[in-house]
Amino acid sequence: MQTLSNFPATRQAGLDLLSKFSPQAGPDYARGRNFDFGPNQPRFVSGLSPFVRRRLVTEQELITEVLKQHSADAAEKFIQEVFWRSYWKGWLELRPTVWQSYQTGLRGAWNAIQTQDGLERNWRTACMGNTGIDCFDAWAKELSSTGYLHNHARMWFASIWIFTLRLPWELGADFFLRHLLDGDPASNTLGWRWVAGLQTVGKTYLARPDNIKKYTNGRFTPTGLATKAVPLTGPENPPCGTLAPANPIDTALATGLLIHDEDLDLTHINIKRLPFQATAILSSHSTITPLKAADHVVQFAQGALCDTLGRLPAANSAPHTVKDVYDLIAWAQTHGLKQIITCYAPVGPIADQLTQARKLLAEQGILLVTVMAPYDRMTWPHATRGFFRFKDNITHFIAQISQRK
Ligand SMILES: Cc1cc2nc3c(=O)[nH]c(=O)nc-3n(C[C@H](O)[C@H](O)[C@H](O)COP(=O)(O)OP(=O)(O)OC[C@H]3O[C@@H](n4cnc5c(N)ncnc54)[C@H](O)[C@@H]3O)c2cc1C
Known part of the structure; x- marks a missing residue:
């Protein structure tokens, strides 16, 4: 396990x-x-x-x-x-507004929790694994204590959350992001939308007792599950956009390296060829949820950043930990940077911060260059x-x- x-x-x-x-x-x-x-x-x-x-x-x-x-x-x-x-x-x-809509929906659901006692109680009961649905409760506890759930369990869990417990899907997606060690804005948001019938419009995923019994090897045979999964309704999928073009690097500028945990594979930045004057790190865990990420998620993210730094040339190994966009700008100014290079951050909390930072940095005459992995540009x-x-x-x-x- x-x-x-x-x-x-x-x-x-x-x-x-x-x-x-x-x-x-x-x-x-x-x-x-x-x-x-x-x-x-x-x-x-x-x-x-x-x-x-x-x-x-x-x-x-x-x-x-x-x-x-x-x-x-x-x-x-x-x-x-x-x-x-x-x-x-x-x-x-290619459709970044779907992430923004998820965040808007989550804020709405969170506001509803503050004002509706029944919803607050049901949400808390589900997160604690106290619903009385034995498989669901076991998965809620497994997720909270291990940071992992099998793909099939994620599908069953999301389906029961949406169609049996009738809780807002965004709160379930947020529960996953707070606890999964692999919590990912794309796979998670779109996985939940797919179960709910919002992703492939009209096609839902219904958790069936016989399927759960078979694929859990008889560990669970739940009763009282929804027998129908009527698709949730939402706005149509937005039209498909295009990828941002590659940003050129100016090797003559005073440059800093920003490392974030959306992409710790720095091979496409070619660290050794670029003399960085300062290094900073930025983690997604504090902004991926409006609540607090579980301790194990924070520790995994910090450990992953630390491990990456440990594999860099010594000059880059004493980084500044960036708290927010303004702190990033202050760090760049302290070191007299004219350019910051970082791995491209896919749609999610770091990308949101970098979008805001790019504009503010430009006002200070500092370039933000994001380098997309060739694998991403290909696929x-x-x-x-x-x-x-x-x-x-x-x-x-x-x-x-x-x-x-
Ligand atoms: C509601 C829901 C939420 C999910 N949330 C996340 C999430 O936050 N982060 C995440 O990485 N995956 C998510 N998934 C996808 C999938 O459940 C996990 O990637 C998978 O369970 C990871 O376990 P594994 O490494 O043992 O997978 P394996 O079966 O060993 O697969 C190998 C790799 O392929 C990728 N992968 C496998 N299945 C999927 C899938 N269905 N979708 C996308 N990638 C896949 C993963 O990177 C995985 O490490 C979600 C699925 C659902 C239904």
Whole structure:
């Protein structure tokens, strides 16, 4: 089982887990991946998501390692799941207002909690795992204590939250983001929207007792679940935009490095070639939720940043911890910076802060340059329609990844 202590937030721990898992990424994964035998039990899925989410280990590394052990056909299911992540990231990147609508909805639901005792009680009961629905309560507690839930359990949990408990979906998505070690603005928001019938309009996910019984190996046979999942209604999906163009780097300017935990793979920034005069770090955990992220989420994010710094040249290893946008500007001014370079932050809390910072920095004559990973520039523009169109490109993506090695 993944307990919190099994998830040291280091790249090495992620690579070790990947090499341990990769022999089972072929037929074993395809056969067993939907089963959730529960905490402390053997499992067929990798548990790699906390590492991939912050890019301590990259999507390319997952695919490359797995293809050393299996043919692309044998590992098809696993590879597809990795590309589901890329698809969700790209989909949201091309439609950033969906993240803003989620935040507006969450603020509305949170205001309703302050004024409606019944809603407040039901929300708290669900978060504490005291609803009396045994599987749901077990998953709420598992999530709070381990920082992880199996994909199938996430689907069942979200479905029961929305259609049986009739709680606002945004509060459920926020409960996940506060507790998941892999809590991700794209996979989480769009996963919840998909269950609710907002993502693929009109298509919902209904948690069925027989399906839960089968895939939990008989651990649970819940009663009293909703028997219908009527889609929630919301605004139409916005039209698909385009990716931001690449920003040029001016190597003549006094430059600082900003590291954030939306992308800790600094290989595309080429740290060694650029003389940075100062380094700063920024974490997403304090702004990903209006409430407070669980301690284990904060520790994982901080540990991941610390591990990344430990792998940098010594000159970059004593960073300033950025508190907010104004603090970032003050740091840049203190060091006389004219340019800040950082990894591109996909739609989410860090991107929101960087958008605000870019304008304020420009007023001070300081450039903010964001460098997008080539993998993202390759995959995201294809997330224009459904996943089934996107996955037609997987063979091409794999060929590109192999060439870049
Ligand atoms: C309601 C809901 C909320 C979710 N919230 C998140 C989230 O906040 N962060 C997150 O990373 N995933 C989220 N997922 C997707 C999925 O549940 C997790 O990525 C997966 O359970 C991670 O476990 P694993 O590493 O053992 O997966 P494996 O099955 O071993 O898959 C390997 C990798 O592929 C990616 N992946 C697998 N399944 C999916 C999927 N369905 N969607 C997107 N990527 C996938 C992950 O990066 C994962 O590490 C959510 C799914 C649902 C239904």
